[in-house]
Each structure stands twice: as C-alpha cells, then as structure tokens.
C-alpha cells in the first residue's frame with residue numbers, strides 16, 4: 001500500500017464483526033447493497049465466468065455467483081478476520097477448490113494477478129483513501145464487467161462521515177471512511193474503456209455496473 005492501509009484496514013474489521021456478518025448472511029442471505037450487484041451481474045447472462053472480488057468481506061458475492069454465473073473466484077481482502085469467515089463459508093458450501101483467497105491490499109498485489117471476466121467491489125472504495133489507484137487497478141483486471149457500490153454523495157452522508165471520522169480521531173484509530181467523488185470515478189472508468197450500463201440507489205449506497213466497450 002502507499003501507506004500502512006492494510007494494517008489499518010485489518011484492525012478496523014474485527015473477528016466479532018466478521019462473525020456477525022457471516023451469521024447475518026446465513027440467516028438472511030445477501031445484504032440489500034450486495035443484492036444490487038448480484039442482480040446487475042446476472043442481467044449480463046454470463047456463464048462459467050471468472051470472478052475477482054476485491055474486499056469481499058465474508059464472501060457473499062462469490063458464494064452466490066458460484067451457483068450460476070462463475071466457475072472460479074479470487075477473493076482479495078485486506079482483512080484477515082473477514083477472509084477467515086469467507087473461507088469457512090466457502091468450505092461449508094463445498095466451493096474450496098473454486099476460490100483463491102489472498103490477504104493483501106489489492107493495489108499492491110494487482111500486478112501479479114490474472115484478469116477476470118467480472119470484478120466486484122462491494123462497499124470497498126469508501127474504506128480506501130486512494131480511490132483512483134484502486135479503481136484503475138480493478139478496471140485493468142476486468143475483461144468484461146465491473147460492478148461496485150459506494151456511498152452516495154448526499155448532504156446527510158457528508159455529515160455522517162465527518163462525524164464518524166471525528167470520533168475515529170478521538171479514539172486515535174487511523175481508519176477513516178471516504179466519500180469519493182462519483183463523477184471522477186465514472187470518468188476514470190470511462191477512460192479505462194468502460195461504459196456505465198446500470199445505476200441503482202439505496203438510501204446510503206449506490207450501485208453502478210460497467211461493461212467494457214467493444215466486447
């Protein structure tokens with residue numbers, strides 16, 4: 001990482017939080033923001049695809065897409081607690097041979113990784129300061145589609161994020177949340193050869209699906 005972000009992110013997502021995330025997923029299925037990504041990807045009607053899930057948390061996206069869209073997945077995550085939960089659920093589903101797990105900051109290991117048909121980042125850019133580096137590296141690794149969720153640029157989230165970061169500072173915790181400019185992320189993806197084909201909104205999250213043009 002350009003900083004010690006992997007360590008910062010790793011500390012930010014505790015074992016208890018990851019365990020609670022997995023429990024929720026087992027009880028209720030994918031969260032609403034994740035469902036937007038899954039629905040968007042399924043509109044592309046891909047089969048036997050390779051999936052690269054960046055910051056996949058407990059792995060909901062690959063647990064779901066390995067059922068009908070993907071044949072193989074790579075899950076890169078900076079959080080060791082999330083990766084442990086994701087591995088546990090992957091094994092429970094009998095998918096261990098189909099998923100590679102990498103504990104790293106994606107921007108650091110990206111040059112060593114193969115491209116995939118689909119790249120996903122569900123609520124990841126908001127945990128990472130260098131959104132340009134992250135999105136560019138993600139886009140370069142997508143052969144066909146990239147779907148991601150990020151917080152909407154609204155007045156209420158600007159305030160909420162300022163308050164959250166203020167308390168993070170008081171706790172002397174270096175982890176911060178980021179409201180990155182959507183227009184810049186969009187421009188960056190267009191420059192990388194993608195066009196936006198779907199955009200959906202929840203109260204906090206926005207989901208955008210991009211497709212590589214000319215494929």
Ligand SMILES: C[S@@+](CC[C@H](N)C(=O)[O-])C[C@H]1O[C@@H](n2cnc3c(N)ncnc32)[C@H](O)[C@@H]1O
Pocket residue numbers: 009010013034054055056057058076077078079082104105106107121122123124127128134
């Ligand atoms: C808010 S959690 C979201 C987890 C999951 N995608 C979800 O929506 O439930 C953010 C995740 O992104 C990971 N992350 C953030 N920046 C990353 C980076 N540069 N490389 C790899 N993982 C990253 C964190 O470790 C964490 O697992």
